[in-house]
Amino acid sequence: MTSAVEPTTVGDLMALDPIVVRANASLDEVADLLDHHHISGLPVVDGSGSLVGVVSQTDLVRARSTQYLWANWPGLAVRHLMTSPAVTVHRSTPLAIAAARMERRHIHRLVVVADDDERRPIGILSMTDLVHSIAAASHMPEPAAAADPGSPVDAPPEPGVRDAR
Secondary structure, three states: OOOOOOOOEHHHHOEEOOOOEEOOOEHHHHHHHHHHHOOOEEEEEOOOOOEEEEEEHHHHHHHHHOHHHHHOHHHOEHHHHOEOOOOEEOOOOEHHHHHHHHHHHOOOEEEEEEOOEEEEEEEEEEHHHHHHHHHHHHOOOOOOOOOOOOOOOOOOOOOOOOOOO
């Protein structure tokens, strides 16, 4: 019988092969990517594909609500709004540490980087991923409690003694 295993590391939950956006992309382009893919943030890369930051829907909404930024929207690029540097983790990072990092930094996603190249994004771990994991764990069957051999409930009835269970 196969049993579901609760995820314990970032690699168990992360979304692989993240959609990325170039730092020189327009804000309209990033808005279209977020909307089309139903995601809330993207790793930002430079021309060589190296991670340089993160841009989120919060960044876009903040720009929309700031008169100066909104007035200059057509001339702005992702690099003007992105958070840099990106907050990163490795796939082997325990989920508890990743969750604490997100909570402490007040962010909704971590960029997962390659073990051999801290600038290469290989995945994303989002708050949504963590919430899905929490919800899934609440539906997992509880592991069977180890029977206490001395427990009268678990002990078979003695011969000749009527079982009152």
